[in-house]
Amino acid sequence: MPARFTHALAGLLAITGFIALILGFYFSSQSPTVPAAAPEKKVAATIFPLYDIVRQIAGERVQVRLIVPPGGSPHTYEPTPSDLRAIRRASAVYAIGHGLDDWAASLAAAEPGLTRVVVDENITLLPPTVPFSDGATDEEAADFDPHYFLDDANGRLIAANIAADLSRRFPEDAAYFDARRQEFDAQMEETGRQIRNLLASVKNRHIIAMHDAWYYFSRAYGLTVDGSFEPSAGREPTPQYLAALGAAVKKAGVRTIYSEQQVSSAALESFARDYNLNIAVLDPESGRPGLDSYSALLIYNASVIAQNQ
Numbered sequence: 001m002p003a004r005f006t007h008a009l010a011g012l013l014a015i016t017g018f019i020a021l022i023l024g025f026y027f028s029s030q031s032p033t034v035p036a037a038a039p040e041k042k043v044a045a046t047i048f049p050l051y052d053i054v055r056q057i058a059g060e061r062v063q064v065r066l067i068v069p070p071g072g073s074p075h076t077y078e079p080t081p082s083d084l085r086a087i088r089r090a091s092a093v094y095a096i097g098h099g100l101d102d103w104a105a106s107l108a109a110a111e112p113g114l115t116r117v118v119v120d121e122n123i124t125l126l127p128p129t130v131p132f133s134d135g136a137t138d139e140e141a142a143d144f145d146p147h148y149f150l151d152d153a154n155g156r157l158i159a160a161n162i163a164a165d166l167s168r169r170f171p172e173d174a175a176y177f178d179a180r181r182q183e184f185d186a187q188m189e190e191t192g193r194q195i196r197n198l199l200a201s202v203k204n205r206h207i208i209a210m211h212d213a214w215y216y217f218s219r220a221y222g223l224t225v226d227g228s229f230e231p232s233a234g235r236e237p238t239p240q241y242l243a244a245l246g247a248a249v250k251k252a253g254v255r256t257i258y259s260e261q262q263v264s265s266a267a268l269e270s271f272a273r274d275y276n277l278n279i280a281v282l283d284p285e286s287g288r289p290g291l292d293s294y295s296a297l298l299i300y301n302a303s304v305i306a307q308n309q
């Protein structure tokens with residue numbers, strides 16, 4: 001039993017009035033020498049894929065909090081008071097940026113010492129792709145398509161950006177972060193190989209999706225997105241828009257429309273019936289049981305597409 005504990009225990013028994021004081025001293029004075037269950041170093045990440053990359057680099061050295069719960073959509077997410085509690089004393093909130101999770105900026109503003117870090121450095125961003133318009137002008141249209149995390153090569157760049165940022169914040173752990181980043185790189189190389197294998201025999205390489213999340217994924221793995229059901233994330237299609245989408249479906253010769261885990265398929269169903277399409281479900285963000293890693297998420301999407309084309 002550590003000497004300090006014995007002292008604390010003696011104090012506790014002898015001078016009951018000082019219990020709180022002594023225990024407070026005991027817990028605060030022991031933290032540097034005892035491996036802490038919850039490290040003092042703390043960061044947060046907005047969406048699951050990013051959270052998983054951060055925790056793989058941070059390992060046991062930094063506490064990482066996820067903000068959007070599995071099954072939630074970052075596009076429509078609004079931070080809650082419990083998010084504010086969860087990020088208390090965090091040093092960074094890692095974000096995708098470009099309109100996907102811009103609410104992270106207000107979280108950062110609410111917590112002193114917390115900075116928002118957009119993880120897109122060195123990543124070639126694509127402009128938003130609009131195969132056909134619904135005629136509405138989207139005043140909140142982002143400068144770039146924010147779904148760059150749906151590509152294993154970009155995942156590696158994200159990991160490098162996170163490792164660099166963590167190392168600046170916690171320089172004593174820099175070598176640890178770098179070793180973990182190298183492991184992550186190797187894992188991503190294997191993930192990329194698996195995805196290309198899964199998609200190698202797919203003949204029809206055109207896909208129609210729920211929302212405009214799949215342009216990076218398609219570019220990385222040799223697919224083409226011919227249109228999305230939602231004109232932009234969270235926006236309902238007009239009848240004219242759906243007619244244009246129907247024409248794209250026929251031209252592409254597809255038999256499946258891809259819905260997503262984060263949204264209800266109900267709106268999609270009558271369109272799918274009209275054009276004789278199966279509905280399969282992709283998952284751009286996940287974190288749900290069975291898909292609880294970034295790598296598993298990418299592979300899952302590739303396997304759904306491979307089975308439904």
Ligand SMILES: [Zn+2]
Pocket residue numbers: 075147211212213233284
């Ligand atoms: Zn999205």
